[in-house]
Amino acid sequence: MDAVARPPLPRWHLPMPRSGWAALGGFCLVAFLVVPALHLLAPAGSALHLSDYAVTLGGKVMCYAIVALALDLVWGYGGILSLGHGLFFALGGYAFGMYLMRAIGREGVYQSDLPDFMVFLDWKSLPWYWRGTEHAPWALALVVLAPALVALVFGWFAFRSRIRGVYFSIITQALTLAAMLLFFRNETGFGGNNGFTDFKRILGHSITSPATRVALFALTAAALAGSLLLCRWLVSSRYGRVLTAIRDAEPRVRSLGYEPARYKLFAWTSSAALCGVAGALYVPQVGIINPSEMSPAASIEIAVWVAVGGRGTLVGPVLGAALVNLAKSWFTVAFPAFWNVFLGLLFIAVTLFLPGGLVGLWRRLTRRAEAKA
Amino acid sequence: MIEPRPPAPLPPGFAPGASVHAVRPGALDVSHRVILYLEDLTVAFDGFRALNRLTLYVEAGELRCLIGPNGAGKTTLMDVITGKTRPDSGTAFFGQSLDLTRMDEAAIAEAGIGRKFQKPTVFERHSVFDNLELAMKADRRVRGSFLARLDGEARGRIDETLRTIRLGHLARRPAGTLSHGQKQWLEIGMLLVQEPKLLLLDEPVAGMTDEERERTAELIVSLAGARSVLVVEHDMDFVARLGGKVTVLHEGAVLAEGPLEQVQRDPRVIEVYLGR
């Protein structure tokens, strides 16, 4: 069967213009060559040296960017605003955190085979759901499976009952809040409010060595680039066109014979899986995972990143996650008390004045310039 | 009270039951040249008869206009044909073999009846081309949608439809930038790519400019022949422009049927329209 070229579309309609490919190439160059070189080769103390802090911050921000992209897939392209994506991120983080806890072995405070918090609770053996987590491949499978399964079950009920709009958003908030309260409890078996921390090794390598740090950074960059390409492929396929049609006029799509619930469920579940991957990359770099990642505020923050960058675009959420988080790391040092106020104001301002986010603003300006020329 | 009319005469040269042909179950069979058989249809809402023993036949390839005062039952009739409303009594057949009263809306659409509602709903942010592609007959499942590509035949059908609805030069434009009339044509195009055998158009020129009306008339006339078209319209000039047979509905039943000039001279029709 011969693929016939689609008619060329106006530039702003394409999911990724040529300049986007150039930017992606530049990003890979920096992430895979420049950053490792500056961190490993440039001597500490020289002006060129990239500090531990900078590398970790970069890795962390890229994890957030993956989450923002995942949310944009369902919100920007599918019209489903989730205010509970932090849950999927945290589930991925906890899944890989289980492996990291097991990898500590007997080097913990109590020198037991069990993680320290279980010894503290006087547990004699691992709960069933910890079984096999000492094997990295199983833990990595859980990273994807756990959030995807939760999303699949939740989404199946929600989309089949045609829960939409604000109702859906509120339920996702409730879901992540309920999960947070559950994970706060010691008996749940995930370390209560302390969560997991004090990791020692990852796949046999010291978790704090510069080489490990750079490897995790590069891996995160690869995951981000991969997620971008995956989302681009999805939204430019017929699947993507049906998904955006559902966002704009769901009853009409149904009247054409499609089943919107299935299309939404696929986007929703893939989005959750992507968040899981981001969470798994986040935990070894940041060194801790606890239930605060599931707080309703954390999930709202993700939506702010997407709104600031520009939903319904691919580069927008990445940009939004980066800018807002870099601002946050400066803000929380300079004016720690005012970060939440600033975030709230930012959200209001973007909603009122920049509905297309920064990318929308950029497009408006360039189109105006083109029109003048 | 009006006497129920006898069934319209069958096409000339046709003897019932004379032809021998294989009937494929579930497929449209118009071997007797009639595509729609509506007989003795009654639809009552809380005792009020929106359709009252209505009998109507539409031939394959025919262009038929349905007129009648407000509340005559025109929209209700379309609802029955598309399966949205179930008749209380009477029969509705699509061709020889398809019993519309036993099929659900999706099955009826699948069998080849396309309906355009009054309010156009196109996907505003999708291009005209993409609107047609989304509407085209194809695998609707998620699984097939990732790698779906338009083959040459499908592409050809879209191009042909674009030419028919005269939006070829706007194929790449987002549908939201079209005028009201153009959106209506695009919606007709979205029906055409589904290859219906019977098109139902409810007030297709409402809200259009004179020029758009004229072009819509040309479009509808060009559509008949390859398929049957049933048009509901209030505007008599437009009905006259379409030509074709006219059926006048009144209080849920057929009051008169024939060419427009003949129907307009019918004293019962004059009374209904003047007595309003």
Ligand SMILES: Nc1ncnc2c1ncn2[C@@H]1O[C@H](COP(=O)(O)OP(=O)(O)OP(=O)(O)O)[C@@H](O)[C@H]1O
């Ligand atoms: N769902 C319903 N429940 C009760 N009455 C209804 C319903 N649908 C239609 N009717 C009534 O049935 C009658 C026929 O309505 P219908 O919409 O078919 O008329 P119409 O010929 O399309 O009129 P118009 O020219 O105004 O569009 C009207 O009196 C209407 O009030």
Ligand SMILES: [Mg+2]
């Ligand atoms: Mg009506």
